[in-house]
Every structure is written in C-alpha cells, then in structure tokens.
Amino acid sequence: MTTLSQEELDGIYAFAVDLGKRAGQMLSDAAQIRIDGGNATSEQKEHVQKENAVDLVTETDEDVEAFIKRQIAEKYPSHKFVGEESYSKGASRDYLIDDSPTWCVDPLDGTVNYIHLFPMFCVSIAFIQNNKPLVGVINAPFLKQFFSSCAGRGAFMNETQRLPLVRNPIPPMSEKAPSGCVFSCEWGKDRRDAPDSNLHRKIESFINMAAELGSRNGRGGMVHGVRSLGSATLDLAYVAMGGFDIWWEGGCWEWDVAAGIAILQEAGGLITTANPPEDYAGAPIEEVRLGSRLYLAIRPAGPSVNETGRQSQERTVREVWRRVRNLDYSRPGA
Amino acid sequence: MTTLSQEELDGIYAFAVDLGKRAGQMLSDAAQIRIDGGNATSEQKEHVQKENAVDLVTETDEDVEAFIKRQIAEKYPSHKFVGEESYSKGASRDYLIDDSPTWCVDPLDGTVNYIHLFPMFCVSIAFIQNNKPLVGVINAPFLKQFFSSCAGRGAFMNETQRLPLVRNPIPPMSEKAPSGCVFSCEWGKDRRDAPDSNLHRKIESFINMAAELGSRNGRGGMVHGVRSLGSATLDLAYVAMGGFDIWWEGGCWEWDVAAGIAILQEAGGLITTANPPEDYAGAPIEEVRLGSRLYLAIRPAGPSVNETGRQSQERTVREVWRRVRNLDYSRPGA
Structure with missing residues (x-):
C-alpha cells in the first residue's frame, strides 16, 4: 500500500481534467458528425449513412476508451486501467480494483441518451487508490457541464463553481425526508x-x-x-x-x-x-x-x-x- | 377571426425571443443570489436568509410573470394574456383561450427543479391565434438551451441549430416502436x-x-x-x-x-x-x-x-x- 503526496495527486488531477476535456470533445465531435449528416465530408457522410446510430455510438465508445487508455499508459505506465469497454469484453467480471493506483473509466455513460442525442451523456474518469476514488472528472459536453474533484481540493462545476451550489450555508436535509426531497x-x-x-x-x-x-x-x-x-x-x-x-x-x-x-x-x-x-x-x-x-x-x-x-x-x-x-x-x- | 401577415408574425417572434432572453436572465439572476448567499449584497443576503427556498421561488415566479405581462401590454395592448400565476389566483379554471391573439406564459416551468436548483427549469412563452400556438420560446438558462419557433420559419435550438437535430435525413420512427424509443x-x-x-x-x-x-x-x-x-x-x-x-x-x-x-x-x-x-x-x-x-x-x-x-x-x-x-x-x- 503506497500513499501519494498532495503534489502528486494534484498532478494526477490536472492530467485527468485535461483528459476529460479532450475525451468530451471527442464525444461532441462524433455527435456533430451524426447531426451534420449530409453536410459532413463525403467520407464521413458515407460512414454515417452506412452504419446505424447504435453501431456509430459503439465505435465512438471504443475509440474514446482507447484514447484515454493510451494517454494514461504514456503518462503513468505503472498505473492500472479498468475501462468499461475493455472490461465488458473480458472473460470474467471479477472485481478488478485493488490497492494499487488505478484509473477507472467510462468513455460514455448514458449510452442510450447519446444514441438518441438527448444531452444527458458524459465521459467519466476516476483515479482510485487503496479502493478510494480520489479524483473524479465528468464531462457532459452537450450540457456544457464539467464536474471535477480532487481529494483535499474540493468539488467543482466548470472548474470554478464550488459544489454543492448552495453553500452559504449548506441546507440540512428536509426535516420530513424523503418528503421535500x-x-x-x-x-x-x-x-x-x-x-x-x-x-x-x-x-x-x-x-x-x-x-x-x-x-x-x-x-x-x-x-x-x-x-x-x-x-x-x-x-x-x-x-x-x-x-x-x-x-x-x-x-x-x-x-x-x-x-x-x-x-x-x-x-x-x-x-x-x-x-x-x-x-x-x-x-x-x-x-x-x-x-x-x-x-x-x-x-x-x-x-x-x-x-x-x-x-x-x-x-x-x-x-x-x-x-x-x-x-x-x-x-x-x- | 383575424389573420396575421408573415411580417407581423415575424415581428411577434422577434419580440418573443427577446422577451424570453430577458425573462431567462431574471430566473438565472434570482438563482444566482440563492447560490451566492453570503456573498450577495447585504440586502439580498438578509432577504435570502429570511425566506425559505419555496417562498423565494414563488416571488421570482410572480416577478417574472409580471415583467412579461407588462412588456406584452406595452408592445401589443390589444392582445390577451394568460399566465400561470395570474390564472391560478383567479376564481375559475375555465379555458380562457379563444380565437383572439393571445400570449400564454409560464414564467417558470419545472418549479420543483428550480427550488432545488436542478437545471431542468425554464421560462415558456407562446403566442396563439385561432387556438393555434404559432410562436414558441423556451429558455432554460442553467442548461444554456434556448428553443424557439415561428410558424413558417422553422424550429431552432440556440437560434441557429435547426430542430430536429438529426435531419439529413430525419430518421423514421423505430419499426418496432415503442421498442427502440x-x-x-x-x-x-x-x-x-x-x-x-x-x-x-x-x-x-x-x-x-x-x-x-x-x-x-x-x-x-x-x-x-x-x-x-x-x-x-x-x-x-x-x-x-x-x-x-x-x-x-x-x-x-x-x-x-x-x-x-x-x-x-x-x-x-x-x-x-x-x-x-x-x-x-x-x-x-x-x-x-x-x-x-x-x-x-x-x-x-x-x-x-x-x-x-x-x-x-x-x-x-x-x-x-x-x-x-x-x-x-x-x-x-x-
């Protein structure tokens, strides 16, 4: 069991934020090609017309995961990687996360929404150590909402708005919860x-x-x-x-x-x-x-x-x- | 029964779009004061702390409707106005829309969401004639999504993106609907x-x-x-x-x-x-x-x-x- 300094963790956070932005842009670009359809390049157009929305989305899903995995392997070659796409294709569904530094990635959450282009989809990237998620990045590009956190540094929307939104003071739970919730x-x-x-x-x-x-x-x-x-x-x-x-x-x-x-x-x-x-x-x-x-x-x-x-x-x-x-x-x- | 020229309708559309933007900004500003809490002006702070979220939202709802009603009365004094807030307080819930040019307004739809600051809330403004909604404006400021349409001019998101999003070509309904929907x-x-x-x-x-x-x-x-x-x-x-x-x-x-x-x-x-x-x-x-x-x-x-x-x-x-x-x-x- 190793522990990271706050400085190392901050480095991982900055890397994850950048990665989340680039991966979100990939989701957004792939959706835009489906939206543009006939206005895309002729190669894109042919591709979009040949495949159905589900196949196109599966392809995007795999591309985004491969991109994220490659970036992590370059920057942190000793870290483990658990991604939805690679995991689903594996022979086992055993729980793969242990004490080692691990990246846990969903290249596209809200897949059904993305197929239909309902904006509630996102890429999700977590860094985990000792079974604790320490860094989280969620980018929902069609909502223009980017969520991120680093243990000890706070949680944010769009990097500047601290979460929860209402915090001066943070309201208690409803007295009659779940009523009021x-x-x-x-x-x-x-x-x-x-x-x-x-x-x-x-x-x-x-x-x-x-x-x-x-x-x-x-x-x-x-x-x-x-x-x-x-x-x-x-x-x-x-x-x-x-x-x-x-x-x-x-x-x-x-x-x-x-x-x-x-x-x-x-x-x-x-x-x-x-x-x-x-x-x-x-x-x-x-x-x-x-x-x-x-x-x-x-x-x-x-x-x-x-x-x-x-x-x-x-x-x-x-x-x-x-x-x-x-x-x-x-x-x-x- | 009167009919409007496309030019008159275009004027109404431009007015409604502008009104929707200003009303959406009011919703957004009022939410921001609740978010800023202690950072707001001392008068705002006292107000936010004295009232609960539900009262603050009711107040915003009424303010936004009054603003929209006033703007319409100034610009189109002969048009009828049906708004959620004024209607709910009336003695009757008879259907009030007839053939005359009528504005039908919900200053805040998704009230529960707005109380909790879940972003799915909006202002909604329609212009109706002969019982047909001819112009529609929906502004969801926390989603940065603005929807609008004018009969004969198309429907848009954020004024430039034509709806539906996928339109080259527009896909048919699923063969096995509702499966796939x-x-x-x-x-x-x-x-x-x-x-x-x-x-x-x-x-x-x-x-x-x-x-x-x-x-x-x-x-x-x-x-x-x-x-x-x-x-x-x-x-x-x-x-x-x-x-x-x-x-x-x-x-x-x-x-x-x-x-x-x-x-x-x-x-x-x-x-x-x-x-x-x-x-x-x-x-x-x-x-x-x-x-x-x-x-x-x-x-x-x-x-x-x-x-x-x-x-x-x-x-x-x-x-x-x-x-x-x-x-x-x-x-x-x-």
Missing part, C-alpha cells in the same frame, strides 16, 4: 416482468417513495419529485451539486460510479448501500464498497439547530431504507 | 394511493411501456429508456429535438405546453391526446386541443421504404394507446 432513480435494463424481478422491486420502491404520506402502510414518502435521467454518473453529479437529494440504484458497475462518488464525497455527500440491512433503523451506515453494484447517495447537508449535517443524512438513509426493497444484483462468480 | 413521462403531483388514482394509472402505463416484449399480455413495450425530467415544457422541447421519441402526460395546463407544442409542430412532430379512444387501432388521430390537459407527443420522423414519416408517427401513437390507461384529468366545471 428530489428522488433520482433509474428504470435500468432489467425489464423482466416476473413478480420478484428487479423491475418490480424497483417500481414498488419508487411508488413507496412517491405516494402520499400515510399511504402504503406508512411507507408513502411523498418525495418532492421523481427524476430519471438515464445516466448514473450524472445522477451522482447532480446529487453532489445539491439538485437531487437522494439517488437510489442497483446494477451499476464501478466505472458508472467511481468518478461520481469521488465528486460526491469531496462535496460532502454520503454514499452507502441501496439494500436495506435487516435492522434498517439501527445498523451502522457504512461507506459503500465500490464494486458492490448497490448504491444510495445523499446530497451534502449542513447542520440545523437539532442535528449535524451527517445526522440529517443518516436519518434520510434510514427513511429510504424503510421504503425500498432489496435489489438482486451480484457480481458473476461473487 | 426513449419514453418521457412524469410522476406529477397527484400521489393518491387509491387503486384507480392517476398515480396508479400512470404507473401501470409506465410499466407496460418498459416491460420486456411479450410480457403483460402482449403490452410489454421494451422502450429503450424511461425518462422523467420534471418539466413538461422541456419534455416537449426534447421531443422536438429528437432526443425523446415519445412523451405521454396528463394534467398539464395550457401554459405548460403551448410553447412546446408550437416548437414541436414546427419541427415536424405530432401531438394528440394521451387518452386512448375505444377504437385505438382505427380512430382518427386528431390534433390535440390546447386546453385538454391530456397530451401524447411523437418526435419528427422522416420516411422509410415502407412508410411516410406521418405513417410511422401514427403507428407509434396507436402502439402507445394500446399500452396506456385513460387518465382522469378534466377542467373544473368542464
């Missing part, structure tokens, strides 16, 4: 209609969070709003920003969340497991394991007269746990 | 947990759209993604852009949708009623009535080998109707 969740890809499928476990949980207070045997949470963006990475960025109060999701892989977790934690947010422990009211609230695939995030919160910020976050975690079902996601072979 | 929907404010409440009618419809093909007695639609942004206006803008394929919603008022409908229709999208007619497979697909509170929007679509764009849109409408329940929204007194 914006709840972010995703429908995901697992759409099996079986009674105990993840789809139905999720929906039952969503309904509990949304339904009026007093309903559903006391589980109705009457959240202020339910939001689904189709990007786990951006969900986490908006929790760090304070725009979402709660994000609850299962099934993500570490590259979907590593940069978002770095940014959220540096902004003062809390992240733990989506699946309620049996003693949801009293169990210790532990920091999430990066490879767990089950995540519950709470926005940064300041103190109120009666509670510390952390206390109001933990109260919110327990109120969510009381309303959600266990999700069934594990690692193959785990 | 991004489906946009909203949970709304009606959270009653009764078996036949709008909440449960909506959720059953969402599940039908999302579940795997073959499930739910043939209703499983396996949409590509389910999205909820919390702004009907921006939902419509993204359908016009092509980022969303389908938007299905009940309960909106005309100021929530008038500008979005203008932009969607000018971009080539289709808008009809959310509630399936009894003969959903054969009933004529009629243009929505602005005051109906029930909306189903389909993105602009180009021809394929076998269908015109309109045919692929209508096929998609019927496939949605087959999967959704009737919603129970009416006008008080209607």
Whole structure:
C-alpha cells in the first residue's frame, strides 16, 4: 500500500481534467458528425449513412476508451486501467480494483441518451487508490457541464463553481425526508416482468417513495419529485451539486460510479448501500464498497439547530431504507 | 377571426425571443443570489436568509410573470394574456383561450427543479391565434438551451441549430416502436394511493411501456429508456429535438405546453391526446386541443421504404394507446 503526496495527486488531477476535456470533445465531435449528416465530408457522410446510430455510438465508445487508455499508459505506465469497454469484453467480471493506483473509466455513460442525442451523456474518469476514488472528472459536453474533484481540493462545476451550489450555508436535509426531497432513480435494463424481478422491486420502491404520506402502510414518502435521467454518473453529479437529494440504484458497475462518488464525497455527500440491512433503523451506515453494484447517495447537508449535517443524512438513509426493497444484483462468480 | 401577415408574425417572434432572453436572465439572476448567499449584497443576503427556498421561488415566479405581462401590454395592448400565476389566483379554471391573439406564459416551468436548483427549469412563452400556438420560446438558462419557433420559419435550438437535430435525413420512427424509443413521462403531483388514482394509472402505463416484449399480455413495450425530467415544457422541447421519441402526460395546463407544442409542430412532430379512444387501432388521430390537459407527443420522423414519416408517427401513437390507461384529468366545471 503506497500513499501519494498532495503534489502528486494534484498532478494526477490536472492530467485527468485535461483528459476529460479532450475525451468530451471527442464525444461532441462524433455527435456533430451524426447531426451534420449530409453536410459532413463525403467520407464521413458515407460512414454515417452506412452504419446505424447504435453501431456509430459503439465505435465512438471504443475509440474514446482507447484514447484515454493510451494517454494514461504514456503518462503513468505503472498505473492500472479498468475501462468499461475493455472490461465488458473480458472473460470474467471479477472485481478488478485493488490497492494499487488505478484509473477507472467510462468513455460514455448514458449510452442510450447519446444514441438518441438527448444531452444527458458524459465521459467519466476516476483515479482510485487503496479502493478510494480520489479524483473524479465528468464531462457532459452537450450540457456544457464539467464536474471535477480532487481529494483535499474540493468539488467543482466548470472548474470554478464550488459544489454543492448552495453553500452559504449548506441546507440540512428536509426535516420530513424523503418528503421535500428530489428522488433520482433509474428504470435500468432489467425489464423482466416476473413478480420478484428487479423491475418490480424497483417500481414498488419508487411508488413507496412517491405516494402520499400515510399511504402504503406508512411507507408513502411523498418525495418532492421523481427524476430519471438515464445516466448514473450524472445522477451522482447532480446529487453532489445539491439538485437531487437522494439517488437510489442497483446494477451499476464501478466505472458508472467511481468518478461520481469521488465528486460526491469531496462535496460532502454520503454514499452507502441501496439494500436495506435487516435492522434498517439501527445498523451502522457504512461507506459503500465500490464494486458492490448497490448504491444510495445523499446530497451534502449542513447542520440545523437539532442535528449535524451527517445526522440529517443518516436519518434520510434510514427513511429510504424503510421504503425500498432489496435489489438482486451480484457480481458473476461473487 | 383575424389573420396575421408573415411580417407581423415575424415581428411577434422577434419580440418573443427577446422577451424570453430577458425573462431567462431574471430566473438565472434570482438563482444566482440563492447560490451566492453570503456573498450577495447585504440586502439580498438578509432577504435570502429570511425566506425559505419555496417562498423565494414563488416571488421570482410572480416577478417574472409580471415583467412579461407588462412588456406584452406595452408592445401589443390589444392582445390577451394568460399566465400561470395570474390564472391560478383567479376564481375559475375555465379555458380562457379563444380565437383572439393571445400570449400564454409560464414564467417558470419545472418549479420543483428550480427550488432545488436542478437545471431542468425554464421560462415558456407562446403566442396563439385561432387556438393555434404559432410562436414558441423556451429558455432554460442553467442548461444554456434556448428553443424557439415561428410558424413558417422553422424550429431552432440556440437560434441557429435547426430542430430536429438529426435531419439529413430525419430518421423514421423505430419499426418496432415503442421498442427502440426513449419514453418521457412524469410522476406529477397527484400521489393518491387509491387503486384507480392517476398515480396508479400512470404507473401501470409506465410499466407496460418498459416491460420486456411479450410480457403483460402482449403490452410489454421494451422502450429503450424511461425518462422523467420534471418539466413538461422541456419534455416537449426534447421531443422536438429528437432526443425523446415519445412523451405521454396528463394534467398539464395550457401554459405548460403551448410553447412546446408550437416548437414541436414546427419541427415536424405530432401531438394528440394521451387518452386512448375505444377504437385505438382505427380512430382518427386528431390534433390535440390546447386546453385538454391530456397530451401524447411523437418526435419528427422522416420516411422509410415502407412508410411516410406521418405513417410511422401514427403507428407509434396507436402502439402507445394500446399500452396506456385513460387518465382522469378534466377542467373544473368542464
């Protein structure tokens, strides 16, 4: 187990920020070619017309990951690299992150959005050591939103706007949370209609969070709003920003969340497991394991007269746990 | 019944674009004061600390509507004005739009998002004549996205990017729609947990759209993604852009949708009623009535080998109707 000086970490941060900008530009350029269509160069035009949107996006995904991987290998040849594209093609889905300095990269999160050119897509780059995401960079070029953080240096939007946005003072969590909270969740890809499928476990949980207070045997949470963006990475960025109060999701892989977790934690947010422990009211609230695939995030919160910020976050975690079902996601072979 | 020349309409469009920019700046400035908090002027600081976010937002909402109303009254004293804030305070919720030249304004759509500073909020301004929205302006300042259209002049993002984004050629609707489509929907404010409440009618419809093909007695639609942004206006803008394929919603008022409908229709999208007619497979697909509170929007679509764009849109409408329940929204007194 090695530790890095703040100076070394700052160097890694500056490199990651630059890399995120260049990778975001690649996503943006590839989208622009699809938009320009007939106005592109004749070679591009032929290419765009020959392939469908899904194939074009897969190609971009692979190109961006290869670019990022190459840049990292040149600059930090001793660091490990875990990327979505290369990982998905591997034979195993074992958890690959250990104590060594590791880059964890999703070249394109919000793939469905990118295929349809709905702006909620991004590139996500994290630097991890000793299993802790220390640096996070998220670039959503069609939103012109760039999120970044470095342990000890703060979390930012567009490099100058400190996160969370409202911080003089940072508001505590709603006294009646989840009531008053914006709840972010995703429908995901697992759409099996079986009674105990993840789809139905999720929906039952969503309904509990949304339904009026007093309903559903006391589980109705009457959240202020339910939001689904189709990007786990951006969900986490908006929790760090304070725009979402709660994000609850299962099934993500570490590259979907590593940069978002770095940014959220540096902004003062809390992240733990989506699946309620049996003693949801009293169990210790532990920091999430990066490879767990089950995540519950709470926005940064300041103190109120009666509670510390952390206390109001933990109260919110327990109120969510009381309303959600266990999700069934594990690692193959785990 | 009067008609306007294209020149008169162009003048109204230019005025609406300018008004949308100024109103969007007001929303942005008011949000910035909440963000700056302690860094604002001492008067602003005292004000921000005294009021809670909801009161501050209500105040902004009213200020922006009053500003827009005043500007319109000065420039077009003979035109009618229907605004969310003034309307909600009135004694009646009768449908107020008739054949006369009318401005229909939502000073702030996505109010919950604005309270929490999640960027999906906007000002929405429409000019309507003979019950047709002819000019639409939507300004989402935190997204730096400005949508506008004028009948006969096209629909645009940020004034230069023609909508839909992909237009060389405009893709037809998915052959297996709703499969392959991004489906946009909203949970709304009606959270009653009764078996036949709008909440449960909506959720059953969402599940039908999302579940795997073959499930739910043939209703499983396996949409590509389910999205909820919390702004009907921006939902419509993204359908016009092509980022969303389908938007299905009940309960909106005309100021929530008038500008979005203008932009969607000018971009080539289709808008009809959310509630399936009894003969959903054969009933004529009629243009929505602005005051109906029930909306189903389909993105602009180009021809394929076998269908015109309109045919692929209508096929998609019927496939949605087959999967959704009737919603129970009416006008008080209607």
